[in-house]
Amino acid sequence: MIARDWFSEQQQDLWPGQAFSLKVIKFVHEEKSKYQNIKILETETYGTCLVLDGIIQCTTRDEFSYQEMISFIPLNSHPNPTKVLIVGGGDGGVAREVAKHPLVKEIHQVEIDKRVVELSKKYLPNMACGFYDPKLQLTIGDGLDYMRKHEKEFDVIITDSSDPIGPARSLFEENYYKLMSNALRPGGVVCSQGGSYWLEAGYVKDTINSCRKHFRSVAYAHTSVPSYPCGHIGFIIGCVDFTRDFKSPITNFSDKELDDMNVKYYSSSIHSAAFALPRWVEKCFK
Ligand code: SAM
Numbered sequence: 001m002i003a004r005d006w007f008s009e010q011q012q013d014l015w016p017g018q019a020f021s022l023k024v025i026k027f028v029h030e031e032k033s034k035y036q037n038i039k040i041l042e043t044e045t046y047g048t049c050l051v052l053d054g055i056i057q058c059t060t061r062d063e064f065s066y067q068e069m070i071s072f073i074p075l076n077s078h079p080n081p082t083k084v085l086i087v088g089g090g091d092g093g094v095a096r097e098v099a100k101h102p103l104v105k106e107i108h109q110v111e112i113d114k115r116v117v118e119l120s121k122k123y124l125p126n127m128a129c130g131f132y133d134p135k136l137q138l139t140i141g142d143g144l145d146y147m148r149k150h151e152k153e154f155d156v157i158i159t160d161s162s163d164p165i166g167p168a169r170s171l172f173e174e175n176y177y178k179l180m181s182n183a184l185r186p187g188g189v190v191c192s193q194g195g196s197y198w199l200e201a202g203y204v205k206d207t208i209n210s211c212r213k214h215f216r217s218v219a220y221a222h223t224s225v226p227s228y229p230c231g232h233i234g235f236i237i238g239c240v241d242f243t244r245d246f247k248s249p250i251t252n253f254s255d256k257e258l259d260d261m262n263v264k265y266y267s268s269s270i271h272s273a274a275f276a277l278p279r280w281v282e283k284c285f286k
Contacts, residue, residue, distance in 0.1 A: 007041055007049070009056050014163055015199050015229045020056070022046055022227070028123060033115035035167045040123045046227055048123055050091055052116070053166050058091050059227045063127060068266040069223040069274065070235055071097035074156050074191035075104065076249040076271060077237065081155045082106065085183070087143035087171065088193075089160035090116030095130030098158070100261040103251070107136045108154070110146040112167050144170045147179035155185055159192035164203075174210035177238075181214040184240045194220060194236035197281045199229055204236075205285055211236050217244040220285060221274035223265070235274075247275045 008021040026042040039051040047060030058066070071094055075081045081101065086094050086109040098107050111117055117138070120128040131138060139146065143159065157180050161168040170176055171192070180190050190211075195204045197220075204220065211218045215238030222234040237246055252268045253261070277285070 007039075007043070007051065009051075009054065009229070011055060011163075011229075013165065014055075018229070020227070020229060022049060022056075022059075029119060031115065033113050035113045036162075038113075038115060038119060040119060049227070050116075050120065050124060052162050055163055056227050057162060058093060058124070058127065060124065060126060062226050063091075063093050065223050065265045066225045066228075066233060067093035067097045067127070068263055069221070069270075070094060070158055070160055070191055070193065072101070072263070072266040073221055073235060073246070073271055073274065074158060074189045074237055075101045076251045076253075076268075077239070077244060077246050078156050078187065078189045079250050081189075083153065083155050083185075084108070085110070085150075085154045085157045087146070087157065087159040087161065088112075088168065089130075089158070091120045091124055092117070092128035092130035094158055094160045095133060095136050096127060097130075097263075099130060099133035099135055100263070104135065107133070108139070109136060110139045110141050110143050112140070112142050114140045142167070142170075144176055144179065147176065147183050150183045152183070152185055154183055155188055157183060157188070157190045159190070161193050163195075172207055172210075174213060177210045177214045181240050186240075187242055188240045189237065189244075190215070190240075191235050191237045194234040196222070196228070196230050196232040196234055197277075197284070198232055201281065201284050204234060208236055208285055211238045214238075215240050216242060217246065219246045219275055220277065220281075221246070222277075223270075223274060247272045
C-alpha cells in the first residue's frame with residue numbers, strides 16, 4: 001500500500017512487478033501538456049523531482065551522474081566536438097554540461113514540449129541554467145522531424161529522451177539512427193539514452209543492433225542513478241564512419257579542470273569503467 005504522501009513510479013509495460021517510491025513533502029505542480037502529464041514534486045530526500053507520464057526524469061540529488069555521463073562520454077570520444085545537437089533534454093541539464101566543454105562552440109537543442117522547458121526554468125533552475133548559455137539555440141519541435149531536415153551538420157548528437165513510450169518512442173527506432181548518421185559530419189559521434197540491461201536487455205540489444213546498421217563503431221556504457229528504475233541507466237554510443245575505441249577518452253581533463261567546471265561524477269577513469277559490462281550482458285549484446 002502506498003500512502004498518499006508517497007509518489008510511486010509504476011510502469012507495468014516497461015518494468016513490470018516493481019515500483020520505486022519517493023516520500024513527497026509537497027506536490028508542487030501538475031498539468032497535462034499537449035504531449036504528456038507533467039509533475040513537479042518536492043521530495044523528502046531526493047530534492048525536486050520532474051515526472052513525465054508517471055516516470056521520474058530527474059531529481060536534484062542525483063541528476064549530475066546522468067547529465068555528465070551522457071554529455072562527456074561522447075564529447076570526449078570526438079577529437080573536436082565544436083557543433084553539438086541535443087535532442088530532448090527539456091530540463092536543461094545536458095545543455096548545462098555540454099556548455100562546459102571547452103571545445104564546444106555551438107549547441108543546438110530540439111525539445112518537443114515547451115512546457116517541460118518552462119517548468120524546469122521555474123522549478124529546476126540548477127539544471128535549466130543550461131538554457132541561458134549563449135552557445136545554445138533552442139528549437140521547440142520533434143527530434144525525428146528535425147533530424148530529417150539536417151544533413152552533415154553536427155560533430156556530436158546527444159539524445160536525452162524520455163523512455164520509449166509516448167512522444168519519445170520514435171527516438172529508439174532504426175530510422176532515427178539512420179537519420180542521425182546523415183545529420184553527422186565525418187567522424188561524428190552519437191550518444192543516446194539506451195535503457196538498463198537489468199530491466200530490458202533484449203530491448204537494449206535491439207536498439208544497439210539498429211545503431212550497428214548505420215554506425216561503424218558501437219558500444220554500450222552505463223552509470224548508476226539511484227532514482228532511475230534499478231538505479232541504473234545505459235547509453236548507446238556510436239561513431240558513424242571510423243573505428244573508435246570509446247573506452248579511451250580522446251580528451252582527458254585534469255582534476256583541476258574538472259573542479260573548475262564543477263564536474264562531480266565524470267572523470268577519465270569512470271569514462272573507461274563505464275564500458276565494462278558483466279559477462280552475461282557482453283554475451284547478450286554480441
Ligand atoms: N534524463 C531523462 C531520462 O532518462 O528519463 C530524460 C530527461 S528529458 C526531461 C527528456 C525529454 O525528452 C522530455 O523533456 C521530453 O519532452 C523530450 N522528448 C520526448 N520525445 C521527444 C521527441 N520526439 N523530440 C524531442 N524531444 C522529445
